[in-house]
Amino acid sequence: MNKKTKWILWGVFLIFLIVYPLVFGIYYTNVFVTFTIAALFSVSVNMLLGFTGFLSFGHAMFFGAGAYGTAIALAHIKGLPLLISVFIGFMSAVLLALILAPLVVRLSVTAFAMIHMAFGMLMYTLALKLRNITGGEDGIGGFPIPSFGVPGIFSIDMTDPTNFYYFAMAIIGFTLWILWFITKTPFGCLMVGIRDNAKRIDYLGFKLPQTKGVVYLIAGGCCGIAGSIFALFQNLISAYELHIMHSFTPIMMIMVGGVGSYFGPILGAGIFTMLGELTTRYTERVELVIGLILIAVIMYFPLGCIGFYHYLKTKYLKRKAA
Template structure:
């Protein structure tokens, strides 16, 4: 049985049993883990499979969060319908923005690609900050509440799982598909892959759009759980989060970034509850983890599991 599948089955079992064992506070944290797991995995489709390091992925998470929030707050649909449409709106909006950002960004590679994604993110951050009528400006959008029973954490948890689970499966199929193997080839040798008849940019752009769309979905799942969206979610510092999660968990494993997300979120909660210097402690812990496990947490597992 391969590593990813073992991990997936294990994660699903734990995930299903969790709400029974946890307080509302920890269920809320579990929802955050679920959302950020999707965020980190979607980010890693670019980094781990396509070899593209985006410095601006928070833009798509943020756009998805705003799109979901606006659907619930301003669409005028009945609350249930608006809520049901929110994830779709988030994906569509994030995909559309990713198509524009990606169109320009994939024209460059390496650090220049990263810089372009960074620049677009700052642009979107400024829009979120200044388009007060739509986004609420600096105050963000607050007081979002899922309709009916979904307002209860345990129920929302099931909704989050039922949304993110299939999304992860779609991405899993994608990375193992002809498109996925082509992405890996492109990462390994972008010049050679042209000479098997692959148009590099269009494949990179497609990966960018898919990755952005699912990051957007993650943003909406998280926003509707936390009840608010702030422009800071699109700020450049926020783009470090999926990078750290992916590297922490391991970029060469499909679910590695999801594990990284879980470790990151839980560490942050535990440590920030104990000391106001939590970013310092987090920094030291992440530094130690990365130095001791250069291939990430799943890399450790693989090394031990290897024949």
């Protein structure tokens, strides 16, 4: 694919994003926002899992930190600008990551996964128990959603689903672009190196814990942005979003879409958003379905859809060559 077609494709995609709410209506516009939030969440987690080789069963806590950060700030501070509220969500998640990082960066893969599960459960319990801060099971809802704009010059109402859609697309798109860019930098090389052979990275003169720590902050912070947008979108955040099932969701999306690639998790998020629309209509056994999908993917399609696509492609090319 040459540069020109690439730009044209991106242009087409941009136009699609712009017309989407006008064509598909409010319901599907909201579905799309849900999808992009899930996509950002998964891509962030995949920075750890797919690129650096670290599995976490607790990243819902960073999503939650972002969401609660934004929600609490908006509920308590009058006239807080929209972007600042998102930034507060982002910083809450980064802060949580900063606290945990020194503890977790030296752990082995298994211990890392387990500790996150434990901390995830802890955060869930705290969110339920610390009622006066988090609102317990009811969560925090009905906080004011600020308009987007410059006071006195212009102001866009964010309670309007279409307006919010454009706002969410801008923030999430920008964050996704940053994450994609990071994978292309020398630091991105380093991440993949840690995944492939951490010992050698150490013997090439890179400091492992510090490097992992930076990835950890980036992943955590971006989960926080996803959470922050979620809180604004739903105008509600409750302890449920911190539940361990919510930590499994991105892992599943990553596995189904393709753990080895940047775009796999986005594809996975898309598939699950669609499946979610379908399964909730026909069955209550969501966990059962998720469990079976996880087993099937690990057993038969370890590299997910993208991996399966590459497999088919090489097979096709071989047959063509023969």
